[in-house]
Amino acid sequence: MSTRAGFVALIGEPNAGKSTLTNRMVGAKVSIVTHKVQTTRTRIRGVAIDGDAQIVLVDTPGLFQPRRRLDRAMVAAAWGGASDADIIVLLVEAHRGITDGVERILDGLKDQMPRDATVALAINKIDRVKAESLLALTKELNERYKFAQTFMVSAEKGHGVADMMGWLGDNLPEGPWLYPEDQIADLPLRMIAAEMTREKLTLRLHQELPYQLTVETENWEERKDGSARVDQVIYVSRPGHKGIILGHGGETIKAISTAARQELSEFMGRKVHLFLQVKVRENWLDEAERYSEMGLDFRDGGK
Numbered sequence: 001m002s003t004r005a006g007f008v009a010l011i012g013e014p015n016a017g018k019s020t021l022t023n024r025m026v027g028a029k030v031s032i033v034t035h036k037v038q039t040t041r042t043r044i045r046g047v048a049i050d051g052d053a054q055i056v057l058v059d060t061p062g063l064f065q066p067r068r069r070l071d072r073a074m075v076a077a078a079w080g081g082a083s084d085a086d087i088i089v090l091l092v093e094a095h096r097g098i099t100d101g102v103e104r105i106l107d108g109l110k111d112q113m114p115r116d117a118t119v120a121l122a123i124n125k126i127d128r129v130k131a132e133s134l135l136a137l138t139k140e141l142n143e144r145y146k147f148a149q150t151f152m153v154s155a156e157k158g159h160g161v162a163d164m165m166g167w168l169g170d171n172l173p174e175g176p177w178l179y180p181e182d183q184i185a186d187l188p189l190r191m192i193a194a195e196m197t198r199e200k201l202t203l204r205l206h207q208e209l210p211y212q213l214t215v216e217t218e219n220w221e222e223r224k225d226g227s228a229r230v231d232q233v234i235y236v237s238r239p240g241h242k243g244i245i246l247g248h249g250g251e252t253i254k255a256i257s258t259a260a261r262q263e264l265s266e267f268m269g270r271k272v273h274l275f276l277q278v279k280v281r282e283n284w285l286d287e288a289e290r291y292s293e294m295g296l297d298f299r300d301g302g303k
């Protein structure tokens with residue numbers, strides 16, 4: 001039997017219910033992957049399975065919460081992340097309707113997305129409103145944008161979610177699963193660990209630098225005493241960046257390492273020994289291996 005697989009970008013204002021919907025779709029079995037994992041352009045929220053289809057749920061950081069320093073290029077990159085997805089699902093809160101934030105997203109969909117993009121509308125939190133208002137909202141939103149399909153869901157209560165998953169699965173491209181089933185629970189732990197280090201780098205360094213680096217967990221060793229040894233490599237594209245990350249006398253990398261180790265230990269509930277290395281790899285952005293480590297498809301990203 002043929003399988004289907006692809007990326008579904010969940011977009012919407014903060015609090016629209018993306019995490020709740022992801023958890024609902026992914027289910028408890030692989031909920032560990034719902035921890036946010038940062039990749040260059042998309043963030044993997046979780047991997048959901050519906051029959052023969054594997055639905056990789058992603059979001060695109062920086063899209064709807066432009067901060068002061070966020071420039072146009074970054075917003076464009078975020079929309080680029082959304083357009084990498086096979087399907088986009090816009091979540092709108094039923095009781096809030098078309099807010100300014102939703103307006104901005106609708107404008108972005110019109111201006112930034114290719115015309116043939118598959119965009120579905122999910123009106124969430126339907127448990128909070130009366131049916132009549134839902135119909136009016138659905139009608140208005142569909143007049144504003146040509147959605148491929150509209151769903152009315154309650155991520156919290158689970159209403160309508162199975163139907164939506166079925167539709168998403170049916171509309172993903174045919175192809176092998178992006179994550180082997182037995183690796184779903186395993187792979188993300190390495191990615192989560194890499195994401196934690198990346199987050200610390202972002203906090204510590206100048207804002208644009210983290211977009212030019214990637215973190216990989218190269219080795220994960222379980223020790224007899226219950227602790228884990230984790231080896232990670234931070235790949236940068238320029239020698240100058242290596243110096244920045246190391247800092248004076250190695251100060252910066254040490255602080256990053258300590259912060260990441262603490263978070264990872266806390267997350268795992270046990271001791272972790274974290275070893276970080278910085279490597280210059282000028283063309284890491286073009287290497288297929290780096291993409292699969294980030295959970296991305298090289299062919300999609302390499303355009």
Ligand SMILES: Nc1nc2c(ncn2[C@@H]2O[C@H](COP(=O)(O)OP(=O)(O)OP(=O)(O)O)[C@@H](O)[C@H]2O)c(=O)[nH]1
Nearest residue numbers: 013014015016017018019020124125154155156157
């Ligand atoms: N009543 C109701 N509440 C919901 C529903 N879905 C989500 N919520 C609530 O809405 C709030 C925000 O949900 P999240 O899933 O965290 O939203 P989010 O979009 O992931 O938020 P960010 O990650 O911050 O962008 C939480 O308090 C949820 O419990 C729903 O279907 N009905």
